[in-house]
Amino acid sequence: MKRMVRLLKLTLAAMLAAAFFAGCGSFTAPEPSPADPAPSGTASENNADHEANNEPIEEETPPPAPPLPPPTEATLIAIGDIMMHTPQLPGAYDEESGTYDFSNFFVQVRSRLTDADWAFANLETPIAGDERGFRGYPTFNAPAALADAMKDAGIDIVSTANNHTLDQGYNGLAHTLETLRERGLAAIGTADSEEKAEEITFIERNGIKTAFLAYTYGTNGIPVPKDKPYAVSLIEDERIIRQIQLAREEGADVVAVSLHFGNEYQRMPSDEQKRLARLTIESGADLVIGHHPHVVQPYELYRVEEDDGRVREGLIMYSLGNFISNQFGDYKEYGAILEVTFRKTYNEDGTAETKIVSYDAIPTWVHKYVEKGKNRYRVVVLDDLAETGSDVLLSQRMVAQLIQKSEEMNKHLDQYAVEAGAEPAAPPKSETGEDNPSY
Numbered sequence: 001m002k003r004m005v006r007l008l009k010l011t012l013a014a015m016l017a018a019a020f021f022a023g024c025g026s027f028t029a030p031e032p033s034p035a036d037p038a039p040s041g042t043a044s045e046n047n048a049d050h051e052a053n054n055e056p057i058e059e060e061t062p063p064p065a066p067p068l069p070p071p072t073e074a075t076l077i078a079i080g081d082i083m084m085h086t087p088q089l090p091g092a093y094d095e096e097s098g099t100y101d102f103s104n105f106f107v108q109v110r111s112r113l114t115d116a117d118w119a120f121a122n123l124e125t126p127i128a129g130d131e132r133g134f135r136g137y138p139t140f141n142a143p144a145a146l147a148d149a150m151k152d153a154g155i156d157i158v159s160t161a162n163n164h165t166l167d168q169g170y171n172g173l174a175h176t177l178e179t180l181r182e183r184g185l186a187a188i189g190t191a192d193s194e195e196k197a198e199e200i201t202f203i204e205r206n207g208i209k210t211a212f213l214a215y216t217y218g219t220n221g222i223p224v225p226k227d228k229p230y231a232v233s234l235i236e237d238e239r240i241i242r243q244i245q246l247a248r249e250e251g252a253d254v255v256a257v258s259l260h261f262g263n264e265y266q267r268m269p270s271d272e273q274k275r276l277a278r279l280t281i282e283s284g285a286d287l288v289i290g291h292h293p294h295v296v297q298p299y300e301l302y303r304v305e306e307d308d309g310r311v312r313e314g315l316i317m318y319s320l321g322n323f324i325s326n327q328f329g330d331y332k333e334y335g336a337i338l339e340v341t342f343r344k345t346y347n348e349d350g351t352a353e354t355k356i357v358s359y360d361a362i363p364t365w366v367h368k369y370v371e372k373g374k375n376r377y378r379v380v381v382l383d384d385l386a387e388t389g390s391d392v393l394l395s396q397r398m399v400a401q402l403i404q405k406s407e408e409m410n411k412h413l414d415q416y417a418v419e420a421g422a423e424p425a426a427p428p429k430s431e432t433g434e435d436n437p438s439y
């Protein structure tokens with residue numbers, strides 16, 4: 001792996017050196033003195049010009065190195081499970097037009113997602129077409145309007161590899177991919193052809209080329225079709241390692257790996273999650289975006305010492321929790337927004353390096369409320385609520401309880417950073433003094 005990275009850098013250096021010499025020859029090539037025999041026609045002409053004009057011949061100094069390109073930065077935002085349980089449907093349905101509108105889910109996170117350079121989400125439901133009927137658990141099928149709302153909210157990359165991928169069979173999977181593609185959303189982790197399964201998704205922003213990979217632990221016991229083994233990208237160490245290597249060979253500055261893994265409703269990562277996520281970083285990934293437990297698990301900045309002694313840092317978000325769902329209680333209504341900023345810098349030798357320069361995990365909360373006799377859902381960003389201190393749809397008592405919950409969630413998210421003696425990503429909020437809430 002590391003050999004290949006170095007090889008790539010050498011190739012890049014050679015290309016840049018070639019470009020450098022080709023570039024400087026056209027405007028600063030040293031001219032021969034009149035006494036020297038002219039080595040070429042062009043030089044001879046230049047020579048003749050000098051003689052005719054009687055210009056003094058000055059000794060040329062070596063050309064200055066061209067300035068290095070300035071560093072660039074780009075920010076990735078990731079949100080967790082987008083679920084569509086049956087109770088979420090009626091409130092989004094307009095009887096007059098016969099259409100669904102799910103934009104309310106995203107209304108408070110839209111500006112963050114649209115401002116980001118990459119916005120990722122895990123789509124935990126097929127979008128298999130109207131004729132099958134829409135339903136929630138256990139075999140999901142959501143309206144295509146969900147994809148419209150995701151697109152409108154600024155999401156541009158979607159993992160479709162999770163345990164509900166095959167809820168509506170292979171045709172449901174293929175219909176989901178078509179629906180996402182039609183709206184310009186990149187889907188990762190499932191495929192409707194062998195070629196597409198092997199193709200790595202790259203999205204470049206501000207000169208930073210990011211590869212996106214996605215895998216799931218399984219498909220709820222629904223077998224992957226025997227004649228289409230490529231349809232779902234399952235977690236297999238060798239496959240993950242190989243695809244990370246491939247992404248690097250194909251010029252990825254950043255490799256982000258989405259893993260649908262872990263144990264449901266467990267607020268701390270399992271040993272297997274830690275093993276796999278760390279192996280993913282050791283294999284060359286920069287970021288692990290974890291989801292599936294339906295509750296938030298902490299993040300971890302994982303350091304890998306390379307053969308040459310350099311230390312590389314990768315970020316593991318073990319579980320983003322539910323972004324939107326009808327699951328409540330035992331922390332299932334809390335999620336996290338992960339924000340990671342990468343900076344690419346260029347070296348004198350023509351190589352470039354991309355590193356994580358900042359990150360944050362921001363707790364969210366699903367607000368279910370009744371409007372015109374129907375259940376409505378929206379995601380509230382708790383740090384934003386703490387900042388404004390009020391919300392038109394929430395009582396002040398509820399706001400105070402949520403601000404306290406926000407502190408608790410921030411502590412939960414930051415606990416590995418605190419353990420490691422590092423600054424937590426999100427500074428702790430001031431105490432509110434409220435009692436432990438229950439709602």
Ligand SMILES: [Zn+2]
Binds near residue numbers: 124164
């Ligand atoms: Zn899941």
